[in-house]
Amino acid sequence: xxxxxxxxxxxxxxxxxxxxxxxxxxxxxxxxxxxxxxxxxxxxxxxxxxxxxxxxxxxxxxxxxxxxxxxxxxxxxxxxxxxxxxxxxxxxxxxxxxxxxxxxxxxxxxxxxxxxxxxxxxxxxxxxxxxxxxxxxxxxxxxxxxxxxxxxxxxxxxxxxxxxxxxxxxxxxxxxxxxxxxxxxxxxxxxxxxxxxxxxxxxxxxxxxxxxxxxxxxxxxxxxxxxxxxxxxxxxxxxxxxxxxxxxxxxxxxxxxxxxxxxxxxxxxxxxxxxxxxxxxxxxxxxxxxxxxxxxxxxxxxxxxxxxxxxxxxxxxxxxxxxxxxxxxxxxxxxx
Numbered sequence: 345x346x347x348x349x350x351x352x353x354x355x356x357x358x359x360x361x362x363x364x365x366x367x368x369x370x371x372x373x374x375x376x377x378x379x380x381x382x383x384x385x386x387x388x389x390x391x392x393x394x395x396x397x398x399x400x401x402x403x404x405x406x407x408x409x410x411x412x413x414x415x416x417x418x419x420x421x422x423x424x425x426x427x428x429x430x431x432x433x434x435x436x437x438x439x440x441x442x443x444x445x446x447x448x449x450x451x452x453x454x455x456x457x458x459x460x461x462x463x464x465x466x467x468x469x470x471x472x473x474x475x476x477x478x479x480x481x482x483x484x485x486x487x488x489x490x491x492x493x494x495x496x497x498x499x500x501x502x503x504x505x506x507x508x509x510x511x512x513x514x515x516x517x518x519x520x521x522x523x524x525x526x527x528x529x530x531x532x533x534x535x536x537x538x539x540x541x542x543x544x545x546x547x548x549x550x551x552x553x554x555x556x557x558x559x560x561x562x563x564x565x566x567x568x569x570x571x572x573x574x575x576x577x578x579x580x581x582x583x584x585x586x587x588x589x590x591x592x593x594x595x596x597x598x599x600x601x602x603x604x605x606x607x608x609x610x611x612x613x614x615x616x617x618x619x620x621x622x623x624x625x626x627x628x629x630x631x632x633x634x635x636x637x638x639x640x641x642x643x644x645x646x647x648x649x650x651x652x653x654x655x656x657x658x659x660x661x662x663x664x665x666x667x668x669x670x671x672x673x674x675x676x677x678x679x680x
Contacts, residue, residue: 345391347442350412354444354458357383361446365454372651373418373639376448380416381407402435405443405461413440415461417478419638420652422451425479427640431468431510433503447480462499465491468514469589494520547586547594559600560629561637562586564655565645567662569601570619570672581645589641620675627677631656656680 345353360383370376378397384407385395393409405413417426424447443461448454459480466488467477481487492499495513502510547555563569566581579597586592594600601622623630634655642650650658656677663672 345410345412350409350442350444351458353384353387354414354446356387358446358456358458361448361456362454365448365450365456369454370418370448370450371420371653373416373649376418377406377416380414380446380448384409384414400435404429404433404436405440408437408440411439411441413437413443414458415443415445415478416448417445418448418450420450421636421638422449424449424457424482425466425477427469427638428465428476428478431474431476431514432507436503445478445480447478462492463490465499467491468517474511474514491517545592547592547600550592556626556629557633558586558590558592560626561633563601563623563626564630564633564637564659565641567659567666570623570663570667572668585645617670620670620672623672623676630659631677631680634659 357380361380364370364379370379381395381397385393385397388395388409395407395409399406399408405415407414407416415429417428419426426447444458445461445464446456446458448456457480461478464478464480465476466479468474468491469477476491479488490499492502495502495517497513502513505513547558550558562582562585565585566579568575568578568580569582571578579600582600583594583597586594601619635652639649642648642655646658646662657680660673660677663676
């Protein structure tokens with residue numbers, strides 16, 4: 345199959361999946377990815393492709409079809425932007441030469457589109473390891489240069505570099521987009537892991553609405569915050585999330601949930617468990633976060649994909665296992 349023929353196949357695939365998205369709909373990333381795999385299999389039944397219906401969960405791209413590959417992204421939000429795969433690509437399927445992105449968007453008007461992977465990668469952000477961000481063009485956003493155009497290197501050349509060589513390009517890109525910002529990972533390190541941000545802000549300097557939003561997101565992703573006060577690691581994931589995904593440095597993570605100004609803003613001296621009181625005050629924001637945050641974040645922090653409508657329930661299950669002296673499910677989200 346030639347490149348033009350494969351792209352025509354993607355046209356047909358996305359047309360069918362758009363119809364399904366607007367009728368029966370898709371609720372989760374795994375459901376959508378499996379359906380993409382099935383449709384491509386059915387449409388190429390006469391070809392020699394052998395599509396693995398149960399691939400390695402970390403394989404990149406998600407679907408290998410000879411020299412062609414498809415990376416699948418899905419969101420319940422009205423956006424064509426998403427966190428993507430690790431820069432490392434440790435589980436790269438080497439037989440694949442041409443990678444495409446198939447993106448399912450359920451927010452707004454549900455639709456499925458495709459794009460060339462190299463042109464769709466428009467940013468790199470730090471996490472436990474640097475991760476790409478992808479975005480397909482839309483009527484709401486201007487067409488952006490690909491990350492590889494910004495860095496001055498072809499994707500196929502970049503992916504073959506050792507990690508410390510990749511980081512040289514990423515550092516140069518960081519300096520380019522934030523020429524006046526403070527770079528916290530500018531030093532040379534021959535390491536696979538980088539957990540510091542391109543540009544950092546102090547949590548104390550944020551507006552109150554932004555503080556509340558970030559506290560809600562961090563609390564949702566990091567249920568360990570309900571652990572005993574003696575647990576040394578209870579705030580580790582939270583601090584790394586704020587730092588690596590939002591570039592926010594929090595000096596005293598404990599104060600985000602245990603300080604009196606957060607857990608007891610009315611200063612009513614009613615006592616109680618401060619972490620429980622602090623979480624109760626941001627229940628609405630946590631529910632909002634559960635419905636809008638990217639599924640890739642839950643896979644990264646929880647180790648599993650959870651549909652938006654089940655995330656609060658799953659958080660309570662996790663929190664109940666971690667808490668001592670109180671049971672979160674008996675105190676929080678009682679109206680959900």
